[in-house]
Amino acid sequence: MLKFVLIVVLIFFVFPKLLKWVLRGFVVSQINKAQQDFQQQYNPNTNTNRPKKRDGQVDVDFVPPKSGKNSDDFNGGEYIDYEEVK
Template sequence: MVKFLIILLVIWLVSRYILPVVLRLVVGALVKKQAQKFGQQFGQNPFTQPPRPSASRSGSAPGEVHVDYVPPQEKAEAKGFKGGEYIDFEEVK
């Protein structure tokens, strides 16, 4: 009976504390391998960061924001429309 309880305790400890760590490592390695295969299929590596364009500029300071594209301004006639007329809502019982 004591031998059975010790085996049961060991199985519980392994499944509670060791198995999740091992599974996390195995699944993490599998996901990383599959992501690299996927990236190679499309010509990119998902675990490398793309080069930063602001780092190549010598005049920009760290943390400085640079905007490459400014959208065109809307026409003034589109801003003149304020909406339709107000219709009062009356609840029907």
């Protein structure tokens, strides 16, 4: 009978408090890790993948390919007559 009472006390009183401490420590460590990841991702000082640019310098990531026609003598598009509708 005494053994049964001790097991019940452990299950209902000691185990939840111990579990609470363990889970609290786990959650706090996960929050700290997520916070550090966020700071590294969005802090412009830690982004070392790209070289620093001077003010006004433009970075071109994509240059479209030239079309089949000779694009050097392109004078503009086709003229479309505009008529105002009231």
